[in-house]
Amino acid sequence: MAWLVFDSASQQERVLVLPRSQPSDAAGLERWLQAARKAARLDHPALARAIEVDAHERWPYAAYARAGTTLAERLTREGEPAADVARWMTQALEGLAFAHEAGVAHRDLQLHLLCLGDTGQLQVMGLEVAMADAAEAASQGAGGNPSLQAQGHAAGRDVLALGLLAHHLLAAEPALGEPDTGRCMERLPPLGRDLIRLPWVIPRPVPEALRAIVNRATDRQERHRYHSARTLARALQGWLDNAAQGGDAHDVLLDRVRQVGALPASPGGAVRAARLASLERGHTSELADLALKDLALAFELLRQVNTAQVRGSQVAGNGPVLTVRRAIAMIGLDGLRHAAQGLRPWPGPLGEAAAAELSACILRVRRAARLAQALRPAGYDAEVVYLVTLMQNLGRLLVQYHFPEEAQQIRRLMQPAPGRDGAPDEPGMNEDVAAFAVLGVDIESMGAAVARHWGMDDAVLHMIRRIPLQTPVRHCDSDDDTLRTVASGANEAIDAMSWPARQAAAALDKVAQRYARVLHMTPRELHEAVQRAMQGEGDPAWIEEGGAPDAAAPAVESSGSAA
Numbered sequence: 001m002a003w004l005v006f007d008s009a010s011q012q013e014r015v016l017v018l019p020r021s022q023p024s025d026a027a028g029l030e031r032w033l034q035a036a037r038k039a040a041r042l043d044h045p046a047l048a049r050a051i052e053v054d055a056h057e058r059w060p061y062a063a064y065a066r067a068g069t070t071l072a073e074r075l076t077r078e079g080e081p082a083a084d085v086a087r088w089m090t091q092a093l094e095g096l097a098f099a100h101e102a103g104v105a106h107r108d109l110q111l112h113l114l115c116l117g118d119t120g121q122l123q124v125m126g127l128e129v130a131m132a133d134a135a136e137a138a139s140q141g142a143g144g145n146p147s148l149q150a151q152g153h154a155a156g157r158d159v160l161a162l163g164l165l166a167h168h169l170l171a172a173e174p175a176l177g178e179p180d181t182g183r184c185m186e187r188l189p190p191l192g193r194d195l196i197r198l199p200w201v202i203p204r205p206v207p208e209a210l211r212a213i214v215n216r217a218t219d220r221q222e223r224h225r226y227h228s229a230r231t232l233a234r235a236l237q238g239w240l241d242n243a244a245q246g247g248d249a250h251d252v253l254l255d256r257v258r259q260v261g262a263l264p265a266s267p268g269g270a271v272r273a274a275r276l277a278s279l280e281r282g283h284t285s286e287l288a289d290l291a292l293k294d295l296a297l298a299f300e301l302l303r304q305v306n307t308a309q310v311r312g313s314q315v316a317g318n319g320p321v322l323t324v325r326r327a328i329a330m331i332g333l334d335g336l337r338h339a340a341q342g343l344r345p346w347p348g349p350l351g352e353a354a355a356a357e358l359s360a361c362i363l364r365v366r367r368a369a370r371l372a373q374a375l376r377p378a379g380y381d382a383e384v385v386y387l388v389t390l391m392q393n394l395g396r397l398l399v400q401y402h403f404p405e406e407a408q409q410i411r412r413l414m415q416p417a418p419g420r421d422g423a424p425d426e427p428g429m430n431e432d433v434a435a436f437a438v439l440g441v442d443i444e445s446m447g448a449a450v451a452r453h454w455g456m457d458d459a460v461l462h463m464i465r466r467i468p469l470q471t472p473v474r475h476c477d478s479d480d481d482t483l484r485t486v487a488s489g490a491n492e493a494i495d496a497m498s499w500p501a502r503q504a505a506a507a508l509d510k511v512a513q514r515y516a517r518v519l520h521m522t523p524r525e526l527h528e529a530v531q532r533a534m535q536g537e538g539d540p541a542w543i544e545e546g547g548a549p550d551a552a553a554p555a556v557e558s559s560g561s562a563a
Helices: 026-040 082-101 134-139 148-171 181-186 208-217 229-244 251-260 269-278 284-291 295-306 308-314 324-341 352-375 382-392 394-402 404-414 431-439 443-453 458-463 479-496 501-519 523-535
Strands: 002-007 012-017 052-056 059-065 068-070 114-117 122-124
Touching: 026 052, 026 059, 082 114, 082 122, 082 148, 082 229, 148 181, 148 208, 148 229, 208 229, 208 431, 229 431, 251 394, 251 443, 284 295, 284 324, 295 324, 295 352, 295 382, 324 382, 352 382, 352 394, 352 404, 352 479, 352 523, 382 394, 382 443, 382 458, 382 479, 394 404, 394 443, 404 431, 431 443, 443 458, 458 479, 479 501, 479 523, 501 523
Parallel strands: none
Antiparallel strands: 002 012, 012 059, 052 059, 068 114, 114 122
């Protein structure tokens, strides 16, 4: 409970926050006082400081200064703007994360306990005021401290409660029509069977990414929900950063790419760098073959030749460079050596498990690139097709390298969950929704932001975005469309192979049917091409079984670009 009162001694308004019921005995009251006084000692901008913790006629209370308006007072029938809700919830979550790490929880978050000051800083009132539930009280030792399991349970309820409050603020109506978050949580699994999703028709629009974050916070599957205040705060802050930049990926990724590069040199990179350093001269195609064995080096070469300075002085008006052959011809052997020697050794800052995941991701990307070469129509340069397919995976590679923990969360959210009591498996989230829920942005926009930073124009940015799964594939109007389509089909085919064996064949057939009109292939031909791509790990990066690309064949790049 929260009461607005007037303190005659100080001649100021106060807010008294009380538990819903009195402690059952003197020992229970003493435990409450100890916990509340411990919470009152925490110092964080997002935590309201209790100015008095005491009891009156066996009713314990915490008194707070009246420092603004509560969100319950502020909420209108139109709801609140999405950016404001995300900012307030992020502030509250940062304070709660600080409290959780100190072993303190709230246990009864409500809109009337979130106070917004004149400066726009939100503060949480009522830490440890709610009485611990029976299971938590039973787990407390002689010192009154809850067990780690009980602390984790209470912290998880706080995060779920804030998800419900964000839902309420955005929709202007409480989830399930129940304004009491405690009662609402009892209706969600595992205790209940209700499903909570933000309505599509609400007074104010909610961006898709923020919708995914809020829906994940209250997801019916416990494993899909946020398990700590910090993970939800990071997702909301990521969305805020992205929205503030007009849709580009947030600054954190770009800063990391500037500092340590897009990717570390692939295993064996030191040997390749030494070999390049020892070369006196070589055919450009041979050097490109060597460079393309290392994705990090290939991306670094494209970055160097597509910067504003290089493009302005050497290829002005010709569009972005999309082949390593052309990049090497522009920067020369010395430039190639310098790029190779400047790469960070494998695996960079990654631990063993994260390095294994990045290696597996690179393997899938290379398989897709080889498959795209096999599927390309006659007349299209093999290396261009290879690199466009790589670039369609740039965001996935970057996230796996620079945000390995978040990448793991995304994969976990995409996995189906076993159904209960013999029911069918519950599907996981698709990649975009999972990325929104974890990072606050979609993965492709991360890659597009870096590609733009490297100097790629709008035509290339369009080409390196996969065709959405819900978009029919009927025809290609330009060379750029053809390159995009070939790369998309190859990537979807390799994704299909990640399904369980009994489902992979059917998924691959669907890919063949989806691209049949454009790529002119049968399901059997696609199956055979995929098998060859999966078995070609030792092949040079863009040289097919028949040798290097035909020198007489036209090299097709983005409209107006140089091969």
